[in-house]
Amino acid sequence: MYCCMKCGMPFDGNGYLCPMCQNEEDRKYEAEFQLHVPEYIDEAGIPDGYRYWRGTNLSTVEKGPIVEHAAEWIWQHRKDNLLISGKTGMGKSTSACYAAMRLIAAHKVVRYVKLQxxxxxxSEARTSDSAFGEQEFFGRFRKLDYLILDEAVGKVKDTESRREMMIELLDEIASGELKMRLWILGNFRPGSIDALFGEENRDPSLRRIEENFVCAGITDTEVEVFHVWPQTEKTSN
Ligand SMILES: [Zn+2]
Structure with a gap:
């Protein structure tokens, strides 16, 4: 038999507080946490433009997502690695950020970053004086529950260095070394995946994506799942 450190009541079980006081503490902690959620959203790198309805200070979390079908789909698939394709304006980024903000409010650690x-x-990590620059770079991801990688297609120059980074990222996700979920957003077209991971790595990259990601295209009316590796040939390879 223990006595509660707060109210002094005897109670069964472990810990310092009786169930009632523990409940109260938990509620206080949660209320305090929620007060800080806007800061955590800032720290996650979610751009202001994806947080509010245009020209207002109404957050999408309060008012609802800007593109409902996309936001709903992403939320339903939040436990998966995602590759999301769609033209500019289809709501990839706002929808992913909407899900991210809800995840942050649910105590997940998220980072949003553009590939560039x-x-x-x-580049900084690789050219730094530290002998462990590259490890430190990937080490940052170990603290995350989610990495949202936006604008993964176009804009960024296709370089050997980028392919190496993307392959390492994909490897660590596929092997389970990185526990976070990775959401890759871009306007994917034929050849885009080759550009990201390198043509010479096409087969292993596509297979890893197929096995570890849900791929979907967003249009203005729907979200359609697609496959990057032929399903029927999976066993023959
Ligand atoms: Zn108590």
Whole structure:
């Protein structure tokens, strides 16, 4: 028999607080956490433009997502690695960020970053004086529950260095070394995946994506799942 450190009541079980006081503490902690959620959203790198309805200070979390079918689909698939394709304006980024904000409110650690920005960090890591620059770079991902990699197609120059980074990222996701979920967003076209991972790595890359990701295309009316590796040939390879 223990006595509660707070109210002094005897109670069965472990810990310092009786169930009632523990409940109260948990509620207080959660209320305090929720007050800080806007800061955590900032720290996650979610751009303001994806947080509010245009020209207002109404957050999408309060008012609802800007593109409902896309946001709903992503939320339903939030436990998966995702590759999301769609033209500009279809709501890839706002929908992924909407899900991200809800995940942050549910205590998940998220980072949103554009591929171009991540490439800068990768270059810095590789040219730094530290012998462990590359490990440190990937080490940052170990603290995350989610990495949202936006603008993965176009804009960024196709370089050997980028392919190496993307392959390493895909490897660590596929092997389970990285526990986070990776959401890759872009306007994928034929050849886009080759550009990201390298033509010479096409088969293993596509297979890893097929096995570890849900791929979907967003249009203005629907979200359609697609496959990057032929399903029927899976066993013959
Ligand atoms: Zn108590």
């Amino acid at each position: 920005r991540l490439m800068c960090e990768w």
